[in-house]
Amino acid sequence: MGKLGHVTGLRANGEEFPVEASISQIEVDGQKFFTVILRDVSAQRRSQEQLMLLKTCVECLHDMVLITEAEPVTEPGPRIVFVNQAFERRTGYQRDEVIGRSPRLLQGPLTQRSELMRVAVAVRMRQSMHCELLCYTKSGETFWVEFDSVPIFDASGRHTHWVSVARDISERKRAEADRHGLEAQLRESQKMESIGTLAGGIAHDFNNILGSILGNVALATEDAGANTAVRTGLSQIDKAARRARGLVQQILAFSRRQSQELVRQPMRPLVEDTLGLLHSTLPAMVTLGATLSDVPVHVNADTIQVQQVLMNLCLNAWHALPNGVGDIRIGLETLVLGASAPAPHDAMPPGRYAHLWVADTGSGMDRVTRGRIFEPFFTTKAVGEGTGLGLSVVHGIVSAHHGGISVESEPGVGTTFHLYFPACEAVLAVPTFDAAAPAPLGGAGRHVLYVDDDEVMVLMVESLLARAGFRVTCCADAREAMACIEATPESIDVVVTDFNMPHFSGIDLAEALAKLQPGLPVVISSGYISDDMRVRARAAGVHSLLNKQDTLEALAPRIHDALAGTARQA
Secondary structure, eight states, X not given: OEEEEEEEEEOTTSOEEEEEEEEEEEEETTEEEEEEEEEEOHHHHHHHHHHHHHHHHHHHOSSEEEEEESOOOSTTOOOEEEEOHHHHHHHOOOHHHHTTSOGGGXXXXXXXXXXXXXXXXXXXXXXXXXXXXXEEOTTSOEEEEEEEEEEEEXXXXXXXXXXXXXXXXXXXXXXXXXXXXXXXXXXXXXXXXXXXXXXXXXXXXXHHHHHHHHHHHHHHHHHHTTOHHHHHHXXXXXXXXXXXXXXXXXXXXXXXXXXXXXXXXXHHHHHXXXXXXXXXXXXXXXXXXXXXXXXXXXXXXXXXXXXXXXXXXXXXXXXXXXXXXXXXXXXXXEXXXXXXXXXXXXXXXXXXXXXXXXXXOSOOOOHHHHTTTXXXXXXXXXXXXXXXXXXXXXXXXXXXXXXXXXEEEETTTEEEEEEEEEEEOOOOOOOOOOTTSXXXXXXXXXXXXXXXXXXXXXXXXXXHHHHTTOEEEEESSHHHHHHHXXXXXXXXXXXXXXXXXXXXXXXXXXXHHHHHSTTOOEEEEESSOOXXXXXXXXXXXXXXXXXXXXXXXXXXXXXXXXXXXXXXXX
């Protein structure tokens, strides 16, 4: 005999309830009897239903659930007795592969040891724990989990199991990493902007000094006559000042405070001029070669900025050569990007490009380094040997020319930078003029009003223009200049004014003069010329803008242009 199975009972109030029935045979005084035992299993059925519901819920969870034994708490650690389907999906382990094994199978070389120590301490203390862990799938893929584990005790208070829930937070971690990366980029951008503001702020005063030095050196050289010793010393001062002037332009270009002057021009002469500079810059141990196509290619380019790109890349290549010895090669060709030659960047449209490259036989770079070379302030050079600004400047200049840049490099093989500048049609031939009536070289007594609050600059320009044959009146600010013109409106032929002055700027003065004496040509001199300044100068009718550091070479020709009524250059 045995169990009859489950039947349904009926209570006095009509309520049905589950009954487990069993039957057995007994013999009494030679007579056989059947004994039927009915057991109310309502509580057991409810428990089973709850367990099934709980199991269904656990299996349907997106979070991973694993249950481990409480003992042992030492190596190899508590053994897994249950995992849900989410655990199988995320880790790649099937249930029968992990049952009886330690949860440490999810650990790997990058799992944080500090968090594992916290877990170990909590296990020994039988305390709930919460942490974030980097885990590994069966295939070796990493993923992050938010891990919560609680101890389970039986009715007698004995610790029997651990129940742990692990939520996949890989997406959140990636988002946090992206956010931190963006924050870092923002900080670098703010740092760059601060440097740009600083550079723009000091450029005016610094270029005043350079303009004054260069002008006074030229005047002193003229006064020195045939005195060779004096002229040699002045020549060294001139050379140092011109080098400083170039450095200021590089700082302004880096900080994006230097206005771009794109000119349609052939690329090859620009590269050849830079090669000449490099031959005198690089040491004799470096072999500098060139592969320049004879096919002409024209680009809209800022000469100074493109030369700066080539200089930066070649100097970096030199520093990458083992012991400073090796080969650097510059190449130029015309390239049509399209189906046969895909663009290095999606942002570069198909078309004709000037392909410029700089290759070296240096130490090369690994993948991680290649991924960071254009970051501001990133450098592989020793402390004191580099700022990490060179390649970010290169990237900024190429981007500003609507071009692209890519790099090929492997450790021990060398590096090649590829630059792509959009090609354009050749500039139309400029009609020639009759050379019988050249522009006068001297001032011919024409009256120049020079306005500047820098006393040293005023003295230098006054002497420079006087030697060129001009009559010069100097004023320290815009209000004094306005009073002078109002007093003798017909005697002033041209006004040259500094831009950055107290109370009124040079453009403010130009706007006032346009109302007071229309047609009076105005030239504005400034330590740096921004695009906004150009727009305002055109609106004010300014004839041209002059870089103050170029005063020595450009001031007199610019005044001649203004007096001759040639096209404005503002």
